Amino acid sequence: MSQTNHSAQLAELSKRLHGSVDELAANVVALAEINSGSFNASGVNQCGERLAELSQSLQPDLVETLDVGPTITLDEVGQRRETNMGQAVRVAKRVDAPFRVCVFGHLDTVFAPDHPFQSVTRKGDVLYGPGVADCKGGLVIGLEALRHLDTTDWGHQVGWEFIAVPDEEVGSHGSKTLLASIASTTQLGLGVEPALPTGNIAAARKGSLTVHAVCRGVPAHVGRAHEDGRSAIRAAARLLDQMEEANARAGTTVNCGAIRGGGPLNVVPDLAVASFNIRVQTDADHRWIREQVAALAASVADELDVSIDLDWIAARPPKERTAAMETLLQDAVSAGQIVEDPVIGQDTGGSCDGNDLAASGLWNLDSLGIRGGGIHSKAEFADVASIPTRSAIMAHLIHQAFERHRLNA
Ligand SMILES: [Zn+2]
Numbered sequence: 001m002s003q004t005n006h007s008a009q010l011a012e013l014s015k016r017l018h019g020s021v022d023e024l025a026a027n028v029v030a031l032a033e034i035n036s037g038s039f040n041a042s043g044v045n046q047c048g049e050r051l052a053e054l055s056q057s058l059q060p061d062l063v064e065t066l067d068v069g070p071t072i073t074l075d076e077v078g079q080r081r082e083t084n085m086g087q088a089v090r091v092a093k094r095v096d097a098p099f100r101v102c103v104f105g106h107l108d109t110v111f112a113p114d115h116p117f118q119s120v121t122r123k124g125d126v127l128y129g130p131g132v133a134d135c136k137g138g139l140v141i142g143l144e145a146l147r148h149l150d151t152t153d154w155g156h157q158v159g160w161e162f163i164a165v166p167d168e169e170v171g172s173h174g175s176k177t178l179l180a181s182i183a184s185t186t187q188l189g190l191g192v193e194p195a196l197p198t199g200n201i202a203a204a205r206k207g208s209l210t211v212h213a214v215c216r217g218v219p220a221h222v223g224r225a226h227e228d229g230r231s232a233i234r235a236a237a238r239l240l241d242q243m244e245e246a247n248a249r250a251g252t253t254v255n256c257g258a259i260r261g262g263g264p265l266n267v268v269p270d271l272a273v274a275s276f277n278i279r280v281q282t283d284a285d286h287r288w289i290r291e292q293v294a295a296l297a298a299s300v301a302d303e304l305d306v307s308i309d310l311d312w313i314a315a316r317p318p319k320e321r322t323a324a325m326e327t328l329l330q331d332a333v334s335a336g337q338i339v340e341d342p343v344i345g346q347d348t349g350g351s352c353d354g355n356d357l358a359a360s361g362l363w364n365l366d367s368l369g370i371r372g373g374g375i376h377s378k379a380e381f382a383d384v385a386s387i388p389t390r391s392a393i394m395a396h397l398i399h400q401a402f403e404r405h406r407l408n409a
Pocket residue numbers: 106134135168193194
C-alpha cells in the first residue's frame with residue numbers, strides 16, 4: 001500500500017474515533033471505576049475481566065488470564081514477605097503470523113481501596129479519576145489501534161499480543177518472566193503508559209533499583225547502660241546521609257523513601273530498616289552505585305559497630321536511546337504530524353515495563369497512552385480527545401514496522 005493511502009487511512013481512523021469519543025471515554029470510566037490498587041488482587045482481577053470483555057469485539061483468537069509471581073516486600077523487622085497479586089490478562093490474535101506486535105500495559109494503580117481518590121468525573125474532554133491516565137486510558141487506545149488492523153488491507157498479516165500485567169506499579173516483579181517470554185516471540189513493543197506531561201513520548205528511561213538496608217545494633221537501657229548500646233537508627237541515619245551524597249555522579253539519584261525502626265524512647269534501638277529507590281542512567285552507573293552503596297554500608301557498620309545487610313529487591317535496567325529506538329521515534333513524529341497531534345521523543349527519569357522489554361531485546365516505545373497528568377496523585381486526569389490521535393499514532397508504528405519487516409523478509 002502506498003504511504004499516501006496509508007496516511008489517508010490514519011487521518012480517517014482519527015476522525016472516525018473522534019466521532020465515538022463518548023463511547024471510548026465510557027470504556028475508560030468502566031475500567032477506572034473499579035479499584036485496582038496493586039495489592040487489591042480481587043479488584044485487579046475484576047478490572048482484568050472488564051478489559052477481557054472490552055477486547056471481545058476485536059474477535060481475538062485467545063483471551064486468557066495468567067498467574068504471575070508474588071511481589072516481595074520487606075516487613076518492619078526486615079524480613080522478606082511475599083504477597084500474591086492478581087492475574088495478568090492476555091488477549092491474542094494470529095499468534096502464528098511471522099510479524100507480531102505486543103501492546104503492553106497494566107491493570108493496577110497506586111490507589112489502594114482506602115485511598116480517598118476513587119471515583120471518576122468528567123468535565124468536557126477531561127476525565128478526573130484514579131488510573132484514567134495511568135494507564136486505563138492507554139488500554140482503551142491499545143485496543144483501538146489493534147482494532148484498526150482488521151479494517152486495512154495489510155493488518156490481517158500482523159499478529160498481536162495484548163498484555164496487561166497486575167503489578168507494574170510495584171515493579172512488575174512477578175510479571176518479569178511473562179514479559180520476557182513475550183519479548184522473545186514478538187518484534188515490536190508498544191506500551192500504553194501515559195504520555196509525558198508535555199504530551200511527548202518517552203525515549204531513554206532511567207533504570208530503577210530498590211535496596212533495603214537492614215541495620216542491627218545492640219539494645220541497652222538509656223539511663224543505666226547507654227554506652228553498651230549500638231543504635232541501629234543512628235546507623236541508618238548516617239548511611240542515609242552518605243547515600244544521598246552519592247547523588248554526585250551525574251544522572252544518578254538516591255532517595256530514602258521510608259525508614260522504620262525503634263521502639264520505647266528509653267531503649268537504644270537495635271533495629272532499623274532504611275529503604276531506598278535509586279535511579280541510574282546507564283548500566284555502568286548501575287554497577288557503580290551498587291559498589292558505592294556496598295562500600296558505604298560496610299564503612300558505617302564498621303564505624304558504629306553494627307551490622308548492615310543490604311537487600312536488593314527489584315531492579316529495572318536503564319533503557320538507553322538506541323538506533324532502533326530513534327527509528328520508532330521518527331515513526332511517531334511522522335504519525336503525530338499526519339493526525340495533528342505533534343510529538344517528539346523525550347528522555348525521562350521514570351521507568352516501566354518498557355525498560356525490562358528493551359533489556360530482553362524487544363524494540364519498544366512505552367508511553368503511547370493517553371495525554372493527561374497528575375499521575376500517582378489525586379489530581380490525575382486524562383484528555384479523552386487524545387484517544388483518536390494516539391490510537392492512530394500507534395497504528396502507524398505498527399504499519400511502519402510491518403513494512404520494514406516485509407521488505408527485509
Ligand atoms: Zn503506569
